[in-house]
Amino acid sequence: MAKLLEVKDLVTNFYTYEGVVKALDEVNLEIEEGKTLGLVGETGCGKSVTALSILRLIQPPGKIEGGKIYFRPDGKSSKKSSYLDLLEQSEAFMRKVRGDEISMIFQEPSSALNPVYSINDQISESFLLHRRRELSESVVREIEEKVDKADSILKKIVYKMKRGTYRKMLVDENSFLLKFLSGIPVVSSYNGWLKKSAKKETIEILKKLGVPHPQKLVDRYPHELSGGMQQRIVIAMALACHPKLLIADEPTSNLDVTIQAQILDLIRKSRKDLGTSVLFITHDLGVVAEMCDRVAVMYAGSVCEISEVKELFKNSLHPYTKALINAIPKPGGKGKLKSIKGTVPNLINPPSGCRFHPRCPNQMKICRQIKPELTRVENNHLVACHLFTGQR
Amino acid sequence: MNMNILVEVRKLKKYYAIQGGVFKKRIGDIKAVDGVNLKIRKGECLGLVGESGCGKTTLGKTILRLLKPTKGHIYFDISEEIKQEVEKLEESTDSNSQKLQELERTHDLSNFEGKRLKKLRRRMQIVFQDPSSSLNPRMLIKDIVGEPLTVHGLAKGLEKRERVINLLQRVGLSEDHLFRYPHEFSGGQRQRIAIARALATNPDFLILDEPTSALDVSVQAQILNLLQELQSDFGLTYLFITHHLLVVEYISHRIAVMYLGRIVELADTKELFENPMHPYTQALLSAIPIPDPEVRSHRTILKGDVPSPIDPPSGCVFHTRCSSAAKECEERMPDLVSFGDEHYVACYRMNHK
Amino acid sequence: MELGVKAWKEFKRRMEPRLKEVKFSLSRVRKSPLSLAGLFLILLFVSIAIAAPYLASPKHRYEPYRIPRDGYSATPRPPSRTHLFGTTEGQYDIYYGVIWGTRTSFRIGFTVVGSILIIGIILGSLSGYYGGVVDEIIMRTVDTFMSLPTLILAMALVSALGHNLDNVMKALIIVGWPPYARLIRGDILRVREEDYVEAARALGCSDFTIIFKHVLPNAIYPLLVMASLDVGAMVLTAAALSFLGLGAPIGYADWGQMISFARNWIVGPPGNPLAYWYAVTIPGLFILFFVLGWNLLGDAFRDILDPKLRRR
């Protein structure tokens, strides 16, 4: 399988009053085409920051300080289809990538939806932003049919003019003429066709996502919908442009189990239909077990273990992963839960060496001095722990 | 049964008024708790599970009398005879109404006010879900934990300080934390402080309203273990509210499942997980993501959302989402009926079996 | 000795979190030069007010606020050795007037804002905490007051009560409290829903304790910020009233009145429009810097006090 995204030694810091928050300390990840990678870890370990760094959405006082993010675009936003380092691309290029090639779902659906626009407006927007050309194509086709059928000459002329503009759009979607036209009140109504066809697409995608009564739903506003329905709309927005990578940042953490089951089902299905890769961020190991092919476990700003899901639950190697799995209540399991002693470290003054060492039951002298590298232990199982790096 | 009942609610209802219009007229009700019967035994941990908005918190707060119930009785440590007498008197309508009123005034928590209420407050406490908002950000830890002692006049000065330190140590904090503000603590530590505050008056009964929902799994394990220890050390009775089924399975002796303001199933933990009878419970259990990739369970995915409590469905409130709903279900609300061995279910489908 | 060390350590441990808070606040103020400027201005005015008898010794022993005059001519006279800032219409000494006027301004500002705070807090708390009918009555009163133009209402009140400084202050208090009541009510409604208030109720705290210990301390800070901004604003309004002839008695050391004296002398004779610049500029600058100082200080307070701006 080909890699879609590879994050190498990503470092992100936040410069705050209290000091430098070393939020990401050489994060390494890989996502293969069509696969789902789970990213688990406790609060504040840097899951969201990783996701935002990949999209280059880190706001000041944060700063991406180093590393590489290789991504292979689809050829939609660039002619080349080889790996590009996202950190070296222009901001304009990133704007195209966001939403078109990589899109993101957040934990809080209501914050991703604009309360003053209808559902249709919001989903259509991403079509109108990234899919102008395809939309124009279908509009041209539609107009062509109408031109043939048109009964009066006047109508014919109007249609032909419109066809002209849309063809122009096909050639160059950002042409000056079009921008000029859309500035003139009556003429700008040529956009109406485009919007209509975007709405059609919107209804189509909602139907695909199994949303009941999409025709009625598109004209409603976010606050009229329940949390679960809102999250579905957000997913529809994210999937509208068939991105190659979907980053889902705790998409179900605020939802009820029965609604969560619906949403997870939805993501699972659309992932299969569209062949989208997913970076699934969560703190719920249960959800990981259900959704992911591979899992990366994060602790205090770095990835400490990556492996296939089954392998991870059966044969976890890193002491933190083991402790984490032992700390969750399992069905039917009685007896005492094993908690991890101590607390998550402050990332302003993180522990030296392995950041887990103050809480680790197996810590050795070297753990305090040298940060363990992510090492391949078995075929597809990587661990960052001195127990396995061979250094002792 | 021989069990000692510590807390009992009978036909409890709590409606929130929806006000509208210029004159704030009551234009409707949110039926947050709609006819709940529940007995909590001394020394047990009763889990209360259900989806968001089904009325768990409202039920908890009403039992504590942070909210005034719309209707129904709440008994705290009252003998069975009195409860039955009230019931009898109520059924025989106006005959002995003076006596009924007297009984209700002195025994029914839902009618308590002022001193009487305050006295009971010592014996029941609550721990909230969000530890960042349940501690006053402008008070020092020593004042937060010491406040209940002052309010009830239990200790003063050095003695109070001693007791606060003891409490802090009991929940795994230390004397060093006395002079700090809540924001200097992590979520887990704040929850410990909230627990210490709740324990300060030596209560018998503790309502835990999603005490671990805002916490990380490793911290959740610490808190759950702490709660279990405290329960056995102090002989506490818990009402453990949560929507996390695996947590409730871990900590509770019995579980009550709530849906849209009503209890739909109540059983022993083991029994409930092995033999769920209500279709809602079954769907709920099958929706739990299981942290083991080997068991990919067959799941029943419920259709649609929880209906609004303003205008709940007629009959069985679950019938709009139930796959085996019959005509009967739309017409009348089924009662909570026992199906052997203390397993109560409110579903017509069960009656026919 | 031993005991002293121990006590000191205990003291240090107690104070540490507070010290940290203070340090943090100071660092935020230090980072904004404007706040520092505000602080400087206000300190300057405070020193002027305190040192007034030394800066300008009163001529009338028992009426220090009466501005000494040097003749009765209407035309202002420019700064000179005897009149540092010159004299204004009626030969009132400008220097004396602005120095003692500082005291008047502080008195107006503090009395008015202090009273407004107390009234606003009491009515707003009652309204927010109890709701229902109480809330309805208080809030409708507030609405009524706030729908009338402040300055005109104040003018009407002063005219009705009689022209003097005390009445100006009374009028300002009457027109000033409604926004405070409304603001604190809103904050109390917000805080009332917080879990710690619910927890306090579950502990059996009385309403009084809950309001004063749990609700107010968490709701009052935006109000204090507003109050510090308003000290300046109230002085400005009082000056406006004085300027319109509704304020202090003639000859009383008050900035507004100093400007009202200069009303006819803002523009000089043809050919020399700036001839009497001192008459209006000097008291004007005093008012300007006083109001500016409080505004900047208000922003600094916001930085220090607003818990929302403190991350963590």
Ligand SMILES: Nc1ncnc2c1ncn2[C@@H]1O[C@H](COP(=O)(O)OP(=O)(O)OP(=O)(O)O)[C@@H](O)[C@H]1O
């Ligand atoms: N804007 C910011 N300013 C300062 N520090 C920040 C900022 N955003 C994140 N951090 C820090 O970066 C670290 C990682 O945060 P991040 O949000 O990625 O955690 P997370 O793993 O997503 O946690 P959660 O499960 O709570 O969402 C945290 O220690 C946090 O304090």
Ligand SMILES: Nc1ncnc2c1ncn2[C@@H]1O[C@H](COP(=O)(O)OP(=O)(O)OP(=O)(O)O)[C@@H](O)[C@H]1O
């Ligand atoms: N103060 C209130 N005023 C009006 N309605 C309320 C109030 N508090 C709760 N409700 C409504 O009552 C219903 C039950 O709410 P409650 O908070 O008890 O649910 P819950 O089961 O605790 O949910 P969650 O799991 O989200 O905490 C909800 O529909 C809610 O909107």
Ligand code: SF4
């Ligand atoms: S590197 Fe050392 S401290 Fe870190 S997890 Fe491995 S054994 Fe523990």
Ligand SMILES: [Mg+2]
């Ligand atoms: Mg996050």
Ligand SMILES: [Mg+2]
């Ligand atoms: Mg709740």
